[in-house]
Amino acid sequence: MIEFKLPDVGEGMHEGEIIQWLIKEGDAVAQDQPIVEVQTDKVNAELTAPTTGVVKKILFSEGDIVEVGTTIFTIQEENEMSVPENDSMEEDIPNAQSGNVKGIAEHITSKPVFEAGRVLATPFVRQMAREMKVDIQQVIGSGPAGRIIESDLQKFKENNSITRESAHHKDDRILQEKDPMKNADQAKGTENEWEERILLKGIRKKIAEHMVKSVSTIPHVTHVDELEMDRLKELKDQLKAYSDDKDIKLTFLPFFVKAIVIALKEFKTLNASIDEKTNEIILKNYYHIGIATNTNEGLIVPVIKHADQKTIFQLADEIRQLAAQAREGKLSINQITGSTFTISNVGPIGGMHATPIINYPEAAILALHKMEPRMVVRDLEGVIRLMMNMSLSFDHRLIDGVTAVHFTNRIKELLENPIRLVVEMR
Known part of the structure; x- marks a missing residue:
């Protein structure tokens, strides 16, 4: 079990505020996948998973102030995991066999990055995207595990017809053409979970x-x-x-x-x-x-x-x-x-x-x-x-x-x- 301690990401910082957790307990994550956003008095930093595995415990809530060196979450490495002896596991995890960790690891690392709703990119690249006025969610990453690098932003800027959204939602568009009302209702429902709209009146x-x-x-x-x-x-x-x-x-x-x-x-x-x-x-x-x-x-x-x-x-x-x-x-x-x-x-x-x-x-x-x-x-x-x-x-x-x-x-x-x-x- 690895204890992830809050690092010094701000040139001598002493503490940071947990701004947003990008995962939840029990999530399988890949190495270098974004886990949490932390704000200091100097920078906003996106901290990533130190290894491939499963997030076991989140120790602080969003808004908490944490001192440098304090453990903020724990992660169980893939080589520590074992598969329970039941048939349902084989159905849920591709290539899994009793006692075979390889199947779990392949399941974790093969998960597309955009399934979490967030692309892989360093804080520097994200800042660069904002300055270029590029929607980083639409950029296709060419780095390891689909990570977006600087050249991807330049390429997208030159030819913005190639987007992550078009690649990811191709099947969804086909489905919507078959049943547009059904998918419109689904989109509306998702929006209502995140926003509440009140008519400005009276x-x-x-x-x-x-x-x-x-x-x-x-x-x-x-x-x-x-x-x-x-x-x-x-x-x-x-x-x-x-x-x-x-x-x-x-x-x-x-x-x-x-x-x-x-x-x-x-x-x-x-x-x-x-x-x-x-x-x-x-x-x-x-x-x-x-x-x-x-x-x-x-x-x-x-x-x-x-x-x-x-x-x-x-x-x-x-x-x-x-x-x-x-x-x-x-x-x-x-x-x-x-x-x-x-x-x-x-x-x-x-x-x-x-x-x-x-x-x-x-x-x-x-x-x-x-x-x-x-x-x-x-x-x-x-x-x-x-x-x-x-x-x-x-x-x-x-x-x-x-x-x-x-x-x-x-x-x-x-x-x-x-x-x-x-x-x-x-």
Whole structure:
């Protein structure tokens, strides 16, 4: 029994990731037949069988990280194998006789390479095929055991009418001519085992079209900053008793809406859009804030109309109602259109920062990320604070980087000192 240990295939590599097993336990393999694909920090390598025999044990799964020198599979050599004394073996293995290993060896080595669905070739030749834009599965190998070599690629490039596919599937084409429907069903069934196709329609299709238009039309730039949330959390906790009395679930989001509205009034280009037909900038003096909401049908953006005219509690209640209606599919057209600025609150899910896509034709979108205690420096001393990141994507046709930073600085000022937020709300 041979133990195959992971070799150093990457110039001093220490470990590799198992990307794909090309065989399974119990498979008969020929010497130099590809067994497994391994990825290191430098190369992708295809490791081959050290001898002809049968794969007895696979010790790692795809995705596992393995150190160099660790046994990853075992193989039983052909000269170690014996034939069980039963008549069925003679029927299954050509030329096999009781106690005769030669029949087994001939059975193993005579198996066509393409029966495994993969041609024999070194990683170098495979890379060469990709650079030449040659489908290596269609090339006929002239090397040992049908291995594809460099000259085979050149020959195929010059005369691509000679392909492995045509040689291998000649009989299949004849069969299909006799019974085309039967073979069409078989091909369809095979495809369905590997792929699942879902029609792009409805909300998901609209989202896709909207995102493509946004990215292809608007030059996106993203600015990331962080907030200290301790004081805002204290204020929210103090208001909890009042919100409970009103049966309202108070979150941080209404405070962000109010701070953003105050900042939008001072930095008008972030509450604007471009009329591409008239080549005009539209500065909007109303503040309709979209709240990106995840649903089973995709991302929906219900809109809080005239957010500047609503209290913290009113905003909290409306956000809750709109989110519930979005998930139930009960929003009206009026409730999902007309936003002037969008907030994407991914904090409950996680993540440190992102590059959110602007909700066309708006000029900017703000993503809010998870809150967590972090070590920060205050007055030259390390202290722990409740921190949150925010990512602002903005339309660089309308907004310069300096303006974007001033905008997020204003939001920081209001939320990190919530007494100022309360004073400036109107």
